[in-house]
Amino acid sequence: MSETTTTDLYEVTMALSYLRERMTEPATFSCFVRQLPPDRGFLVCAGAESALSYLSRYRVGLDDAKAFAEALGRPLHDLMPLVGTRFTGTVRAVPEGRVVLAGEPLMEVTAPLPQAQLVETCVLNHLSHQTMVASKCIRCVIAAQGHAVVDFSLRRTHGTAAGLQAARLAALTGYAGTSNVATARALNFPAVGTMAHSYVEAFENEEAAFTAFARCHPGPVTLLVDTYDTESGVAVAARVLRALGRADGSAIRLDSGDLKELSFRARAVLDAAGLTQVRIIASGGLDEFAVHDLLSAGAPIDVFAVGTRVGVSADAPYLDSAYKLVEYDGRPMMKLSSAKVTAPGRKQVFRRRGCADVIGLADETPPVGSVPLLETMMRGGARCTYLPPLEEVRRQLTAEVAQLPAAAREIRSPVPVRATVSKPLAALTVRVRQRIERAVFGTTPVGRSDHVSG
The missing domain is CATH 3.20.20.70 (Aldolase class I)
Structure with a gap:
């Protein structure tokens, strides 16, 4: 079974339409968890390594196009524009074994729009499943x-x-x-x-x-x-x-x-x-x-x-994870659906002691006493960093978990740690929202206060 055809059909239909409309400028998608599962005060990021391996191997071949054509009930000729597609983008991600919180990007994928769309399903699967299981594992250690x-x-x-x-x-x-x-x-x-x-x-x-x-x-x-x-x-x-x-x-x-x-x-x-x-x-x-x-x-x-x-992470077998478009052709984008509002723009997580994190824009000045969490792991579709030895990852994770508030480490009824949003990101969110609402509604609706995630 081809890795390339292991995807949701709508990724293919969207990518074909993008190509038809010549929408191939760089797009950034952000992968994050909206809300923590019950009895979770934090998560442990995992899955980036296998996701990056998948991206580095990604190719659409003739056999893949035939499979897509069959699934769609269309002639092979219609799917030929996809043949030869490979991933040539940039990936910034949280290193595996780091504590992460709700709303924080685990990974941001920047690539020509059709490419970034086609890889969504597998990237989300790798990150969601392994972050879920890693978070269960660390709770057993605690x-x-x-x-x-x-x-x-x-x-x-x-x-x-x-x-x-x-x-x-x-x-x-x-x-x-x-x-x-x-x-x-x-x-x-x-x-x-x-x-x-x-x-x-x-x-x-x-x-x-x-x-x-x-x-x-x-x-x-x-x-x-x-x-x-x-x-x-x-x-x-x-x-x-x-x-x-x-x-x-x-x-x-x-x-x-x-x-x-x-x-x-x-x-x-x-x-x-x-x-x-x-x-x-x-x-x-x-x-x-x-x-x-x-x-x-x-x-x-x-x-x-x-x-x-x-x-199988029996008590919390899935994560409320998402892979959302946050920028296209240099223009910040966001979703306004009720209860699923997303924040625009490429982002960075600035980590302070105790995981008192600030979610900000990728190019903003880090807050005092913080370090950026997302690292560039792939450029031009090629790996540029690799996971340190497991012993080093374990030591860092142990130290990071020890710094969490005691209430977040509780096994039953923990109090989740919550990240804050930087002023530049908050300001951009307001501007982009107003721009979209003017374009969609002709005016800015009054009283909108949906929670922003990711």
């Missing part, structure tokens, strides 16, 4: 309060490509490992895993299963203890680990039931057996809410394996 978190999401993400992205974002946000071998290998990131209940069931009893597993795998092992009865499973695991001298670095895994109560009982059994060094790993439908509640209750859990609910 909830874990220094305890290790590992990614077990691959088997239930919405496709293996999404699973690869989730594992990468887990690494980016500070997880200790992933069950996803491909991502672990690609990123030199620890691969982690235990055993399934089916493995235990395949043997005559738990002792035989645990012994066979430990004999097969040298070094520390993790034994799944809740296939039948958890407490007896912990006792069997303790007996096997002691008999084989394999306690150091090893762990048991709890995957079901009342994890709080079971973790207390498991810890008591292990300690009574003199295995204080054996860790307890918890899994089974966990996310930041469950992790927060378990640790708040004092559960003696050392490692949290999060999977399904994090890999």
